[in-house]
Amino acid sequence: MNKTSKLITVFIIFLAICGNIQAQNKGFESRIDSVLKLMTLEEKVGQMNQYNGFWEVTGPAPKDGNAKMKYEHLKKGLVGSMLNVKGTAEVRKLQELVMKETRLKIPLIFGFDVIHGYKTISPIPLAESASWDLEAIEKSARIAAIEAAAVGINWTFAPMVDISRDARWGRVMEGAGEDTYLGSKIGIARVKGFQGNDLSSNNTIAACAKHFAAYGFIEAGRDYNTVDIGTYTLHNVVFPPFKAIIESGVRTVMNSFNVLNGVPATANKFLQREILKDKWKFDGFIISDWSSGAEMINHGFAANLKEVAETSANGGSDMDMESLAYVSHLKEAVENGKVDIKLVDDAVKRILRVKFELGLFDDPYKYCDEKREKELIRHPDHIAGVLDMAKKSIVLLKNDKQLLPLKKTQDKIAIIGALAEDKDHPLGSWVIGADKGTAVSVLEGFKKYNNNFKFAKGANSTFEQDEKGFAEAVALAKKSEIVVMVLGEGADQSGEARSRTTLDLPGSQQKLLEAVYAVNKNIVLVLMNGRPLAITWADKNIPCILESWHLGTESGNAIAQVLFGDYNPSGKLTMTFPRNVGQVPIYYNYFNTGRGDYQPHRYWSHYIDESNAPLYPFGYGLSYTQFEYSNLQIDASNQSAVKVQVTVKNIGKLAGEEVTQLYIRDKFASFVRPVKELKGFKKFALAPNESKVIDFVLTEAELGFYTDKGDFIVEAGEFEVMVGTDSQKLLKGGFVRK
Numbered sequence: 231m232n233k234t235s236k237l238i239t240v241f242i243i244f245l246a247i248c249g250n251i252q253a254q255n256k257g258f259e260s261r262i263d264s265v266l267k268l269m270t271l272e273e274k275v276g277q278m279n280q281y282n283g284f285w286e287v288t289g290p291a292p293k294d295g296n297a298k299m300k301y302e303h304l305k306k307g308l309v310g311s312m313l314n315v316k317g318t319a320e321v322r323k324l325q326e327l328v329m330k331e332t333r334l335k336i337p338l339i340f341g342f343d344v345i346h347g348y349k350t351i352s353p354i355p356l357a358e359s360a361s362w363d364l365e366a367i368e369k370s371a372r373i374a375a376i377e378a379a380a381v382g383i384n385w386t387f388a389p390m391v392d393i394s395r396d397a398r399w400g401r402v403m404e405g406a407g408e409d410t411y412l413g414s415k416i417g418i419a420r421v422k423g424f425q426g427n428d429l430s431s432n433n434t435i436a437a438c439a440k441h442f443a444a445y446g447f448i449e450a451g452r453d454y455n456t457v458d459i460g461t462y463t464l465h466n467v468v469f470p471p472f473k474a475i476i477e478s479g480v481r482t483v484m485n486s487f488n489v490l491n492g493v494p495a496t497a498n499k500f501l502q503r504e505i506l507k508d509k510w511k512f513d514g515f516i517i518s519d520w521s522s523g524a525e526m527i528n529h530g531f532a533a534n535l536k537e538v539a540e541t542s543a544n545g546g547s548d549m550d551m552e553s554l555a556y557v558s559h560l561k562e563a564v565e566n567g568k569v570d571i572k573l574v575d576d577a578v579k580r581i582l583r584v585k586f587e588l589g590l591f592d593d594p595y596k597y598c599d600e601k602r603e604k605e606l607i608r609h610p611d612h613i614a615g616v617l618d619m620a621k622k623s624i625v626l627l628k629n630d631k632q633l634l635p636l637k638k639t640q641d642k643i644a645i646i647g648a649l650a651e652d653k654d655h656p657l658g659s660w661v662i663g664a665d666k667g668t669a670v671s672v673l674e675g676f677k678k679y680n681n682n683f684k685f686a687k688g689a690n691s692t693f694e695q696d697e698k699g700f701a702e703a704v705a706l707a708k709k710s711e712i713v714v715m716v717l718g719e720g721a722d723q724s725g726e727a728r729s730r731t732t733l734d735l736p737g738s739q740q741k742l743l744e745a746v747y748a749v750n751k752n753i754v755l756v757l758m759n760g761r762p763l764a765i766t767w768a769d770k771n772i773p774c775i776l777e778s779w780h781l782g783t784e785s786g787n788a789i790a791q792v793l794f795g796d797y798n799p800s801g802k803l804t805m806t807f808p809r810n811v812g813q814v815p816i817y818y819n820y821f822n823t824g825r826g827d828y829q830p831h832r833y834w835s836h837y838i839d840e841s842n843a844p845l846y847p848f849g850y851g852l853s854y855t856q857f858e859y860s861n862l863q864i865d866a867s868n869q870s871a872v873k874v875q876v877t878v879k880n881i882g883k884l885a886g887e888e889v890t891q892l893y894i895r896d897k898f899a900s901f902v903r904p905v906k907e908l909k910g911f912k913k914f915a916l917a918p919n920e921s922k923v924i925d926f927v928l929t930e931a932e933l934g935f936y937t938d939k940g941d942f943i944v945e946a947g948e949f950e951v952m953v954g955t956d957s958q959k960l961l962k963g964g965f966v967r968k
């Protein structure tokens with residue numbers, strides 16, 4: 231090692247030592263500046279470059295990318311981060327390469343899509359959101375972070391906080407549904423779970439607010455499609471969950487594939503500089519989505535990779551995922567004056583800041599402990615945690631004839647549907663770290679309660695029409711007392727790049743359901759799916775319907791616990807279920823329009839072939855017991871803290887949990903306001919006959935809204951207040967704000 235390298239090594243060690251002194255006050259700025267001063271322009275550009283650890287995992291490999299080139303770039307300090315690297319051994323190998331070969335020994339940060347667990351898989355995020363249990367959701371993210379950190383990962387590309395009202399879009403499985411208020415609270419809980427209270431600990435990881443912004447509003451529900459929404463919707467529906475989690479300390483943001491106001495998000499100054507970095511004072515860093523930079527050529531926004539580098543850097547995108555734009559052209563762009571070096575320095579400081587906060591400068595191998603990996607992966611506490619999350623995510627949609635809960639002594643049960651025996655599909659989409667076949671199947675969970683059943687596949691969940699298994703299934707149903715049918719979507723029918731044009735049960739499952747129904751009416755339908763489905767026929771004919779989503783590792787056990795009543799279902803839908811895909815986008819907090827209410831002539835906003843009403847509304851979910859609401863009280867004497875109170879009583883025979891929801895309507899305002907908006911919720915348990923008085927407070931934060939220019943205002947006027955068990959069954963009151 232020559233004299234200069236020795237000096238630099240000493241200097242880096244010095245930084246690490248003084249870092250420990252500063253660690254207490256977390257003030258890394260002087261250390262960041264000291265490192266920045268040492269860096270050449272090429273090394274700065276290197277920090278802004280992220281490569282994939284292996285190909286074709288979550289996006290198309292770039293045509294110029296290859297392993298040999300990557301290793302060369304890693305050795306030259308031209309890579310700041312890797313994604314999709316699996317396991318501590320692999321992570322250590324790459325980190326050692328950088329620490330040994332590069333001049334400045336700036337540690338890599340390792341990112342991964344830990345969306346709902348790493349090895350121990352939680353329910354898909356849309357399912358978790360249906361629990362309305364912020365504590366359980368935070369714990370689920372904590373488990374994911376512990377397992378991810380144990381395998382060398384220090385950064386997850388989650389939570390996705392894209393609001394969407396379109397179930398055709400496969401990625402609704404990855405979010406928290408259609409509501410901004412709930413989506414914000416859930417986003418905060420997930421970030422807290424991932425990042426914990428101390429990012430420098432070796433079991434916390436940096437989180438990532440994605441995708442900024444408006445990806446959930448793609449036209450026709452078709453993934454990667456155009457987005458064209460007004461700034462009023464942007465400020466009131468799309469931005470708030472991002473703003474909420476940035477204020478709660480999320481350390482990275484991912485931009486998105488789509489354009490906004492005609493400019494791709496990756497080069498969008500309004501989004502990344504004006505809003506994120508200037509207005510919201512975000513001091514972490516922004517990463518592009520997979521090759522979203524290079525795709526600006528396809529958008530017709532950049533003519534070549536050189537222009538991609540210029541427009542992305544000027545637009546505020548700090549790190550380039552798999553476009554090879556920065557590593558190929560950013561140095562030259564700065565040298566030619568197309569990009570100000572100040573912007574590069576700002577981007578690099580943001581990246582270094584997060585690396586310092588993670589403690590990577592103090593110990594680049596702190597996440598590489600093979601012993602911890604063995605001891606923590608699939609830890610019994612994690613299995614118990616995801617089981618708890620799974621059962622709380624299940625939504626009871628219908629329970630006529632009181633078929634549920636099933637009796638443990640019940641015999642002559644038929645279980646029908648390929649998904650019932652499946653050990654992969656229940657894990658859901660976005661499970662890159664999971665091992666195949668690790669979900670507890672419905673059959674396995676069921677057996678723990680009741681072995682008196684026979685199974686027939688009947689039909690699988692693919693899109694093909696295949697009735698070969700019908701005869702066996704129908705014959706079994708004919709001689710059974712109760713039929714449990716497990717139907718729905720495979721994990722590969724929702725998620726990224728998996729939009730659908732219908733919301734029916736895929737393939738021949740609907741036909742199978744009707745064939746079985748023709749011989750046995752006592753059907754319990756267990757749905758496994760990654761999006762709302764238009765199961766209108768089932769709702770009309772099938773007596774019992776349980777929404778079980780894709781519940782992850784403990785699917786079968788959670789479903790069995792609910793089917794046999796060991797857990798009384800408490801979930802509530804966070805995304806509206808349509809009657810018909812033609813109603814989409816359909817959501818509860820809509821504007822009334824000038825002709826929204828029924829009128830005695832045909833000139834009002836309606837369909838001539840379908841009702842406007844949803845199949846199941848936002849916030850809907852039943853219990854094995856019943857809850858009664860009474861005595862709604864509103865006290866607006868203190869205008870900055872309007873008190874709302876309601877009494878909830880369990881009038882059934884079983885203990886259960888309820889999610890009481892509070893909605894408001896700003897009746898007349900300077901901008902139209904939704905017919906109702908969720909502004910509070912509480913989940914609590916009640917024993918049979920027990921009552922509780924539930925209190926809420928409405929402050930300006932809940933009563934106000936954003937103008938189309940993004941200014942938050944609170945206006946005087948008449949407010950309706952609604953409280954109840956879902957967004958339709960509500961007690962109503964009101965007050966006047968002076």
Ligand code: GLC
Binds near residue numbers: 519
């Ligand atoms: C994907 C997704 C993004 C993910 C990234 C890395 O295309 O859009 O959500 O984090 O690439 O896998």
